Amino acid sequence: xxxxLSHFLLLLLIIPKLCFADNEFPDIEYTVHxxxxxxxxxGYDYSTYVTKKRNGHKNLPSRKWxxxxxxxxxxxxxxxxxxxxxxxxxxxxNPKNKGWLKYNHLYYYENGIRVQCDPxxxxxxxxxxEIIAHIEKNEYKSPPLTNSFSALGADxxxxxxxxxxxxxxxxxxxxxxxGEGRSTDRWEYFKQGSRNLxxxxxxxxxxxxxxxxxxxxxTFAAIAWDEGKCISxxxxxxxxxxxxxSDFQLPENWKSGRSWRGPGCNANGRAPxxxxxxxxxxxxxxxxxxxxxxxxxxxxxGSLCGFYSYKKWPLTCDPxxxxxxxxxxxxxxxKMKHNDAKxxxxxxxxxxxx
Amino acid sequence: MKLLFILLVTxxxxxxxxxxxxxxxxxxxxxxxGDLPCIDGYVGWMEGQDSxxxxxxxxxxxxxxxEGKIVSKDRTVEDCKFDSTSKISKNIIESVENTICSNxxxxxxxxxxxxxxxxxxxxxxxxxxxxxxxxxxxxxxxxN
Numbered sequence: 437x438x439x440x441l442s443h444f445l446l447l448l449l450i451i452p453k454l455c456f457a458d459n460e461f462p463d464i465e466y467t468v469h470x471x472x473x474x475x476x477x478x479g480y481d482y483s484t485y486v487t488k489k490r491n492g493h494k495n496l497p498s499r500k501w502x503x504x505x506x507x508x509x510x511x512x513x514x515x516x517x518x519x520x521x522x523x524x525x526x527x528x529x530n531p532k533n534k535g536w537l538k539y540n541h542l543y544y545y546e547n548g549i550r551v552q553c554d555p556x557x558x559x560x561x562x563x564x565x566e567i568i569a570h571i572e573k574n575e576y577k578s579p580p581l582t583n584s585f586s587a588l589g590a591d592x593x594x595x596x597x598x599x600x601x602x603x604x605x606x607x608x609x610x611x612x613x614x615g616e617g618r619s620t621d622r623w624e625y626f627k628q629g630s631r632n633l634x635x636x637x638x639x640x641x642x643x644x645x646x647x648x649x650x651x652x653x654x655t656f657a658a659i660a661w662d663e664g665k666c667i668s669x670x671x672x673x674x675x676x677x678x679x680x681x682s683d684f685q686l687p688e689n690w691k692s693g694r695s696w697r698g699p700g701c702n703a704n705g706r707a708p709x710x711x712x713x714x715x716x717x718x719x720x721x722x723x724x725x726x727x728x729x730x731x732x733x734x735x736x737x738g739s740l741c742g743f744y745s746y747k748k749w750p751l752t753c754d755p756x757x758x759x760x761x762x763x764x765x766x767x768x769x770x771k772m773k774h775n776d777a778k779x780x781x782x783x784x785x786x787x788x789x790x
Numbered sequence: 791m792k793l794l795f796i797l798l799v800t801x802x803x804x805x806x807x808x809x810x811x812x813x814x815x816x817x818x819x820x821x822x823x824g825d826l827p828c829i830d831g832y833v834g835w836m837e838g839q840d841s842x843x844x845x846x847x848x849x850x851x852x853x854x855x856x857e858g859k860i861v862s863k864d865r866t867v868e869d870c871k872f873d874s875t876s877k878i879s880k881n882i883i884e885s886v887e888n889t890i891c892s893n894x895x896x897x898x899x900x901x902x903x904x905x906x907x908x909x910x911x912x913x914x915x916x917x918x919x920x921x922x923x924x925x926x927x928x929x930x931x932x933x934n
Binding site: 745747768 | 816817818826827829830831832834835836837838839841843845848849850851852853854870889
């Protein structure tokens with residue numbers, strides 16, 4: 437029994453992602469399922485191998501070591517002269533087995549969904565690391581917020597300041613949106629947007645990834661203005677479903693409000709809150725931006741990925757339901773249910789949307 | 791082994807509660823009458839939670855069903871106490887929550903019933919020191 441348990445634990449350790457293992461992406465063990473047995477040298481694809489074999493080539497590399505379902509670890513990757521990317525991989529169960537496989541013949545599993553390794557994704561992942569490094573060094577710029585964000589005495593500069601730099605909350609948001617924080621990694625869904633996003637931001641599909649990140653931080657700042665005038669620790673007891681806290685007006689109640697939404701809504705560390713008159717009003721988990729921001733991102737990404745899919749429990753991302761869109765009945769923020777809200781107007785002010 | 795036994799007994803008792811005391815069809819429901827906090831959405835048991843919990847759209851969740859009076863351990867607001875009691879009986883889920891602050895008591899009573907047409911009927915009454923400050927009724931119909 438203990439042996440089975442140890443095998444199970446070993447599998448749990450092996451299963452996690454991903455496909456990259458250079459300096460920026462240290463060796464990560466991952467599960468790879470291969471469509472077919474491949475070859476073992478860069479520059480050789482399957483058809484080349486077969487051709488060479490048919491021609492009686494004597495120095496053919498072994499192509500029998502990799503079998504479907506094998507657990508592989510990436511050692512390095514190379515791009516050949518013809519632009520093909522290859523991965524040098526090693527069998528984690530038998531390290532003697534190693535060789536080169538074509539990059540896009542590798543797969544890993546994320547949240548139970550098979551994802552094909554893609555050289556472009558590798559580049560994209562590097563960009564995420566670069567973006568985060570730039571953000572940390574205050575080298576990353578966004579269009580500065582418009583005057584709407586300072587209406588009614590609000591100060592939203594902790595998201596994006598007058599010079600287009602991210603403030604502390606902006607940086608935290610960026611990490612969460614990029615999938616490098618506590619919330620579920622749904623950066624792909626943020627990049628895809630949703631069906632009716634084009635009515636709010638007509639140019640969204642033409643934005644590059646960095647511009648899309650800017651757009652989403654701008655959008656969260658707009659929600660924060662609309663829901664709580666960017667006051668990170670505001671608390672209201674008269675919300676739709678009990679106590680709502682932070683400028684995203686998130687449920688403080690764990691069981692009914694947050695426990696089922698995803699890891700971003702787990703929380704630690706209370707912070708002092710204020711009521712709408714700015715008077716001291718208890719200590720709440722969601723009054724702490726390090727809790728409220730991951731939860732807000734978890735909820736928004738859930739809306740984009742179809743998590744609030746209505747059909748059955750447990751709730752999961754549903755590729756069909758995600759077409760329900762950027763605004764609509766499934767959205768958490770009440771004002772976002774209606775496309776004519778003030779915050780929609782503020783989002784439209786994002787300069788690159790036009 | 792003991793743990794397995796307890797788990798099986800717990801699962802059995804949950805199933806029994808569902809079958810005997812609240813017969814409805816899990817899935818997507820549409821709000822046909824009423825307003826906030828009622829919204830369209832998933833209606834069903836939230837399995838995997840650490841207590842028996844029921845979701846009626848994403849805004850209404852009743853937890854700790856049939857566990858007696860639950861008193862909040864954490865004081866989230868100074869000088870306030872919070873307790874709740876939820877139960878199922880005769881096809882009705884009922885929840886009563888009390889928030890008692892220094893000089894006032896807010897009582898929130900929620901009921902979920904199944905009508906003869908298999909619609910779900912939700913009522914919410916909020917009292918502030920025995921005075922009704924909110925009275926909401928909603929009707930949900932199963933989506934096909």
